[in-house]
Amino acid sequence: MANQAVSTHTVAIDRIRRRHTNPVPHEGDNGLFSQSWFPICLSSEVARGQVIGRDFLDGRVVVYRGEDGVARVMSAYCPHVGADLSVGAVVGNRLQCAFHRWEYDAEGWCAKTGVGDPPPPTACLFKFPVIERFGIVWVFNGEQPLWDLFNFDAPDEEIAYTAFYADLYTCDGWIFAANTPDIQHIKAVHGIRFLTEDPHAIVQWEPYGFRMKISARHLNDEAIEWNVGIRGSSTYIQEGTVDGWWLGVFAGFSLPRPGTHRPFMAICVRKGDGSPDSEKLIQERLEFGKQLLSRTAFEDKPILDNIHYTAGTLTRGDLTLGRYIEMLRKYPRAHPSADFIK
Numbered sequence: 001m002a003n004q005a006v007s008t009h010t011v012a013i014d015r016i017r018r019r020h021t022n023p024v025p026h027e028g029d030n031g032l033f034s035q036s037w038f039p040i041c042l043s044s045e046v047a048r049g050q051v052i053g054r055d056f057l058d059g060r061v062v063v064y065r066g067e068d069g070v071a072r073v074m075s076a077y078c079p080h081v082g083a084d085l086s087v088g089a090v091v092g093n094r095l096q097c098a099f100h101r102w103e104y105d106a107e108g109w110c111a112k113t114g115v116g117d118p119p120p121p122t123a124c125l126f127k128f129p130v131i132e133r134f135g136i137v138w139v140f141n142g143e144q145p146l147w148d149l150f151n152f153d154a155p156d157e158e159i160a161y162t163a164f165y166a167d168l169y170t171c172d173g174w175i176f177a178a179n180t181p182d183i184q185h186i187k188a189v190h191g192i193r194f195l196t197e198d199p200h201a202i203v204q205w206e207p208y209g210f211r212m213k214i215s216a217r218h219l220n221d222e223a224i225e226w227n228v229g230i231r232g233s234s235t236y237i238q239e240g241t242v243d244g245w246w247l248g249v250f251a252g253f254s255l256p257r258p259g260t261h262r263p264f265m266a267i268c269v270r271k272g273d274g275s276p277d278s279e280k281l282i283q284e285r286l287e288f289g290k291q292l293l294s295r296t297a298f299e300d301k302p303i304l305d306n307i308h309y310t311a312g313t314l315t316r317g318d319l320t321l322g323r324y325i326e327m328l329r330k331y332p333r334a335h336p337s338a339d340f341i342k
Helices: 173-177 183-188 276-304 316-329
Strands: 037-042 051-056 059-065 071-075 089-091 094-096 110-112 130-133 136-140 159-165 204-206 209-217 223-231 235-242 245-253 263-270
Touching: 037 051, 037 059, 037 159, 037 245, 071 130, 071 136, 136 245, 159 276, 173 245, 173 276, 183 316, 209 235, 209 316, 235 276, 245 276, 263 276
Parallel strands: none
Antiparallel strands: 037 136, 051 059, 059 071, 089 094, 130 136, 159 263, 204 209, 209 223, 223 235, 235 245, 245 263
16 A cells, blocks of 8 residues: 555644733732731730730831730830830830830820820820730731621630741732632642532622632541631631541731731630540640641742732632632722831
């Protein structure tokens, strides 16, 4: 048989090489920041009668705890001549400047000067809304909170917890938050195998976030039935079962400087009956939860520390991620403390 030449041809597809992007505003763009709850420190870091300084947004704040045991967050710089109040002292429920002994009350107003001059009526600090839960002190970027922190199905008093924070990440916290609605990421990086269809259709959307139920197997084949959620740009909740017992995660992403964040996490389990065996089991489960979350954070860190995050070419597997990103584009942003903290 004579050889026959086979003719083939390729249909050329005209494609233009360009990057498709629709960016999300980064923290600090145009001097504005997400109006969200942010973890500022662990409760254990500020004892009764103690004041500490922390970087926040694009400036500095102080966290102090008065004799009433309440944690308060104020702008750090004394309006007299600008001394950093973190090197001052706590007097009763007031904050005292180390430089000239001016004192500021629980609302941030100057109540006393060191030499007895009348307190200037305009001398004040910026007072941030504060909530303390599960061993973490939270502060809201704004004069009044736009929404409340998540609640577990179980009452707080029925929960045992341990709180900690992870290493500093070199990206905005909303980028870490965006991992939760990123179904492709959950599968590819963390090895989670869904036992149902991808949960896009059953996501429960709220004005400032969402909740999503997951039935799956984790990387080491742990059976998980979780209800996870993101509210705002910086808070995360997770609750449900791991191999049949209840585990909760109450977490957030701090904002010490634009382009950085530190994950704060409270690992939560149900309290027992107070017996030694029960207390031992609680500690074992808390440690398991801590290791599980630390493992997840460890898997994400080298990716997020080097990411140039912008919403680009998405696919149908990104339905929930795309909707969350669109929410972030429209999210309220402000900086009412700007004149005080810088």
